[in-house]
Amino acid sequence: MSNESTSVSPITYVQDQHLALVGLNSAPVNALSKAVRVGIIESVEKALSDDKVKAIVLHSHLPLFSAGADISEFSGGDLSPMLPEVLEVIEQSTKPVIAIVGGNAFGGGLELALSCHYRITHAKNKVGLPEVHLGILPGAGGTQRLPRLTDPKTALDMIVSGAPTPVTALGNVFDLIVDTADELQSAAMSFANEVVEKLMPVKRVCDIDLEMSSDIETLFAQYSQGVAAKSKGFFAPGQCVLAVKAAFTHDFKAGLAREAELFMECMTTSQARAQQHFFFAERAASHVQGISRDVKARDIKQAAVIGAGTMGGGIAMNFANAGIPVIMLELQQAALDKGLALIRRNYENSAKKGKLTSEQVEQRMLLLTGTTSYADLSDADLVIEAVFEKMSVKKEVFSMLDKVCKPGAILASNTSTLDLNEIAASISRPQDVIGLHFFSPANVMKLLEIVRGEKTSDEVIKTAMKLAKTIRKVGVLVGVCFGFVGNRMIEPYGREANRLMLEGATPEQVDRVIGKFGLPMGPFTMGDMAGLDIGYFVRESRREFIAHDPSYCIVADKLVAQGRVGLKVGKGAYLYEHGSRHPIPDPDVIEMAKQEAKRLGIEQREISDQEILERCIYPLINEGADILKEGIAAKSSDIDVIYVYGYGFPVFRGGPMQFADEIGLKQIRERMNHYKETLGEYGQHWFTPSPLLNELADAGKTFASVK
Template identity: 70%
Template sequence: MNAVQPAAVTRQNKGNIAIVLMQSPPVNALSKSVRVGLIEHISAALDDASIEAIVISSEQSLFSGGADISEFSSGDFEPPLPSVLELIENADKPIVAVLNGPAFGGGLEVALACHYRITFAQNKVGLPEVNLGILPGAGGTQRLPRLAGVAKALDMIVSGKPAIASSVKGLFDLVVDDPSQLMASSVDFINDLIANGAPIKRTKDIDIDPATAPDELFAQYRQGIAKQARGFFSPERCIRAVEAAVTLPLDEGLQRESELFMECMKSPQARSQQHFFFAERAAGHVADFDKSTPTRDIKTVGIIGAGTMGGGIAMNFANAGIPVVMLELQQEALDKGLALIRRNYSNSAKKGKLTEQDVEDRMALLQGTTDYAGLAEVDLVIEAVFEKMDVKKQVFTKLDEVCKPGAILASNTSTLDLNEIAASTSRPQDVIGLHFFSPANVMKLLEVVKGEKTAADVIKTSMLMAKKIRKVAVLVGVCFGFVGNRMIEPYGRESNRLILEGASPEQIDKVIYDFGMPMGPNTMGDMAGLDIGYFVRQSRQAFIAHDPSYAVVADRLVEEGRVGLKVGKGIYLYEEGSRTPIPDPSVLAIAKQEAQKLGVEQRQHSEQEILERCIFPLINEGAHILEEGIAAKSSDIDVIYVYGYGFPVYRGGPMQYADEIGLDKVYAAMCKYRDELGDYGKMWFEPAPLLKKLAEQGKGFADFKK
C-alpha cells in the first residue's frame, strides 16, 4: 500500500495569525502542488474573519529554491506563479514572508510580493535565473528595484549571485541576528503591526525616483559586464527589464518582464544553459554502482609529486579538511612544493578569501615525506608524476609494495592507458584514474577514469570524494586522452593545418574567440607550452605517421626553441611580463616554407570554414567516444568541455551545440571537407558512423543510448 504523500503546503493558526508553511522536499521548489497549496491556504486565511495577518514560511531548512525547472520541458505552469503573487500582493490582510533559510529565484519573488519581509542577518537571497539563460519571470525584475534600489537589483539579477540578507538594504522590514529567534520575533513584529493598524505595504505602490537611475547608470553597468556577458542572451534582457521598472508602473512593467522572459525562453542560449544545468547533475548518475555498493573511507590522502599539479591536487584535500602526505624523493623539491602551496594560500588571504588562521589550519594538514614508506597508511594515493608510461609503472609497482590493503591507487594521467598502469600492480581492482585539470586547485572538472578491473566501490568512493573536494566528476572509460584530451586533438590539429594552408594564427583565434571560447587554439597552445603537444606527438608517431603535414608548423617552432609564453615566443611573441600575444610574420613564413615542401596550396579561408574545421571534427570525435562507450552519455562530454576546456556554457557543450544546429549540418560539413580536401580530407574528415546514423534519422546525440 502506498504511503500518503504529505501536503506540499500546510497551515496552522496561532491565534489571529495564519502561518502557511511550504514543505516540499528537498528545496521547496515552487511546483504545481506548492502553487496550488499556497493559493488554497492563503485564500482560506483571507476568508477567515478570525485571521488578521498571514505568514508565509517553510518547514524545510530553506525558504524556497525557486521554480521547478523540470516544468520547463512539460510547459505545465498552471496556475502560474504570477497569479499566486497577484493574490498575495492584492490581499486585504497583511502577508508577511518569514525567510527561515535561503530564498532563490521564485522563492525570493514570493517574498517580494508580500507586504512585509523578515529574516536573519546571515541568510542568503538571490535571483539566479540568468544562469539558466532566462530572467526572473514572476516580478523579480520589477519588485526588487523598488525595494532594494536599482543598482543593487541590477547586481543581483544580472550576476545571479546570492547576497547576504543584511547587505540588501530596504528589502527586509526586520532582520534578526539569531536564527533561532526568528519565528518568535516575527510573531511579536506582526502583533505590533496588528495592534497599531499598520498599513498594507504593496510593492506596486512604490515608484522609483528616475533621478536614482539615470541612463548613465545603465550605460556604465552594460560596459562593466561586457566581458563576462559576452555571447550570453539573457543579461541584456535582465537590464532592459530593470529599466522598465524605472519607467513603467508595476502592471506594465510586469507585462514587459513577461515579454522579455519569453524572448529568453525561446533562445538557443536558454536551451543550452538549461541543458547544462541538468547535464551537470546527471553526470553523477552512473550505472557502475548503486545504493547498495559500499564505499571506502578516505581519511588521509597521499600525493606523489609536489610540483604545480601535485600541489594543486593537495590543496583540494586540505581545503576540505582532509590530511595529506606529499611525497618527493628530493627534500629540496618537497620544500619548494610546500612553499608554493603556502604562497598560494597567502595570496588568497591577501585578497580576503581566507583568514591567516585558515592558511595555518590548511598548511597544518599538509606534511611531506621523501620515503614511499610514508604512504603506508593513506587511504587514497594520487600520483602526479611525469607523463611517461615507464615512470608511472615504476611508481605503481612501488605503491603496490608499500600501500595498505584496500588503499585506492589513483593516477592523474591525462592520456596514458590506465589498464597498463593497473597491470603493474597485484591489485588492479584498486586502481583508478583521477584526471585533475590545471590549475588543479581552481578547475572544477575531475575526469574519473575506470579501468577494466576497477572495483565498483572504488568508482563510487571516487565519485563521492569528488563532491567532498568540490569537483564535478565525470566517469569515463580508457582510451588515449580519455574524453577531453582525445577530443582536443583534432581541434588543435586543424588549427595547425589551417596555418599551413595560409590562415593566420590571429584570424583562427579570433573566429574561435568570437564563437565563445576563452581563447583561440594558438593562444591556448602558447599558454600551455607548445612542447607539451610536441612530446605527445613524439610518443604517438604510429597514429600520425600517415600524415606528413601533421602539426609541422608547431614542430618547427618547438625545434627552434619557440615553446610559448614561458620563453616569450611561440606561435606569437610576448613582451616581458605580458601575456598579450603579438602576431609574428615569421610564423607565416615558416608555414609557407613547410607548405611548399609538402605541396600544400595556401589560400584564403572564410570564418565559417575555420569554425567548422576546428569545431566539427571535435564533435565527430565525441560521436566516436559515445559509440565506443568511453562516455556514457553525450551530456557527460558537454560537462567535460564546459568545465575542462572553457566551451561556452551558452552553447551547452559541443554535443548540445551540434544537437542545436542539427546533426545533419555537422554531417554535411564533414562530408564536404572530406571530399574537398583531397587525401588530407579522406584521412581526417570521415564522419563517425554514429553521426551519420543519427543525422539520417533526424535525431540528436541526446537521443543516443548505448
C-alpha cells in the same frame, strides 16, 4: 501551539490563534512546483475565508526558504496556476502576509517573499535571483518588485549577475533582520502578533511608484554598456537591464507586462536552451548508472600525492582546502621543499586578496606534510600519482605503492592520456586503481575526469564520485581510451588549427575566430600557455597513428625543435615580452608555415572565418560522437560538462554536443562530407563522419537522444 491542523501536500496549514501558518514543505529545496503553487493559493484562500485569522505567516519547514521554480516544468504541460498568479493572490490579500525567510531564497523563492507584505530574516542569510544563469530573467515580478524596495544599482547587480547577496545589503527589502537564525522564529512570531495587535496595514510593493531621474537614466546607460562588454555571447543579461529599467518607465502592471515580454524573448533563444541543458547536465554527471545503492563509499581520512610539482601541489591543495590531511612525496628534499613553498605562496597570495585569513592559511599548511620515503604512505586511504607522463615512470610508482599501501587504499593516476588498464594490470590490486585526471591549475579548475578501468570496483568508483564533491570538483565518469574524453577530443581540434596554418590562415586569425565563438583562448594561445613541448611528447608516443599525414602539426614540431616551447621561454607560436602574457604575432612563424606548405605541396589560400570555425569545432564534435558510440562517455551531456569546465567551451552554447544538436546533425555531417571531398587526400583521412553521427542524422535525432 495550534488548535487546528490540516495538511495540503506539500504545504502545511496550521492555525495558531489569529495567525494562519502556511509552511513550505517540499523537499529537498521547496521548488515551486505546480503542487506547491496550488497549495499556497488554497491556503491563502482558506485563511481569507476564516474570520478568526487576522494575518498569514509564510514560512519553510526546510533549512532554506525556497530555491525557486521547478525548471523541469519548462518543457511544458498544464502549469496553471503560474507563479505570477500565485504572487498576485498573495499581494492582493486583504490580510497581511508575513514571510519568514529563515534560509536562502533564490529565484522564484525570493519573488515569492517579495510579493508578501512584510519580510523577516537573519543577518547571515543570502538571497538572489539567479535566473540569468539559465538564460532567462526573473519572470514573476522580480525585476519590478526588487527595485521598488532597494536602490536601482543593487537591483541591477543582483539580477544581472545572478549572484547570492547578503540580506544586509538590500536596503528596505526586509522589514526586520535579526542577528542570528536561532532567534528568528520567536522574533518573527512577535512581529506577526504586533502586526495584528497594531492593525498594521497591508504593504503592497506594487503600490510603490518609481520615477526615472537623469542620474538613474545615466546609470542604466552605463550599465548597458558594461553588460554588452562583459557578457558577449549571452542574451539574457541585456534583457535583465531592460526589464529593471521598465520599473522606472512603466507603472507596475505595464512593467510586469514588459517583464513577461522580455522573459519570453529569452526563453526562445539558443542561449537559454544551452544554459538550461547545462544546468541539468552538471547534475546528471554525478549520477552513475549500474552501481547499486547498497555499495558503500570508502572513507578518505588521509590522502597522499606523489609529486610536488605544479600539478601535484595543486592536487594536494584541494584536500587541504577540504580539511583532509595530505602527504606529499618527492624523492629529493629540495624538490619537496620547493613544492611546499609554492603552496604556501599560493595561499598567502589568496590571503592578500582577502580570500583567506592568515589563520586559514596556517590551518591548511598544517594539513600538508612532506616526505621522501614511500614507507610514510602506509596509512593513506587514497594516493594520487602526479609524476611525468610516461608509462614506465607510472608503473614504477604504482609498483612501490602496491608494496607499501594498506589493503583497501585507492591508488589513483593523474594521467591525461595513458592506458589506465595497463597501469592497473601491472600490480596485484587492479580493482583499487582509478584515474583522477585533474586539470591545471588543479586547485582552481572545477573539472575532475574520473577514469574507470576494466577492473575498477564499484566501491572505488562511488568513493571517487563522492570525493569529487568533497573537494568541490565536478566529477565526470569516463572510460579508458587515449586521452579519455577531453584530451581525445582536443586532438582533432588542435590538428586542424595547425593544418589551417599550412593552408594559409595565421595563428592570430584562428585564435580570433575561436575567441569570437566564445572560448577563452584559441588553440595557438592555449598551446603556448600549456607549453608546446607537452603536445610534442604526446605526438611522439603516437607517431604510428599519425604517420600517414606528413603535415601533422609539423610547424609545432619544428618550433619545439628550435626551443620555442611557448610562454615559459618567451616564444612559441607567438612572441612574448618579458613578464607579459600578451601574444605578439611573429612573421618568422608565418614564413615557416609557408616553407613547410611549399615543401609538402600544400597550396596556400585565403581561408574564411567560417571554414576555420567548422574545421576546428566539427571534427571535435565528430570525435565526441565516436566516444559516445564506444561508451567512453555514458551520455552526451557528460561530454558537455567536461568541455565547459575543462576547456572553457562557452556555456551559452551548452557544450560541443549540445551545440551540434542545436544547429542540427545533418548540417554537421554535410559540412564534414564537404571537407572530406574538397581537401583531397587530407580530407579523406580526417573528415569521415562518425557512424553514430550518420545514424542519428539519418533518423533526425540528436546526441541527447542517445541513452
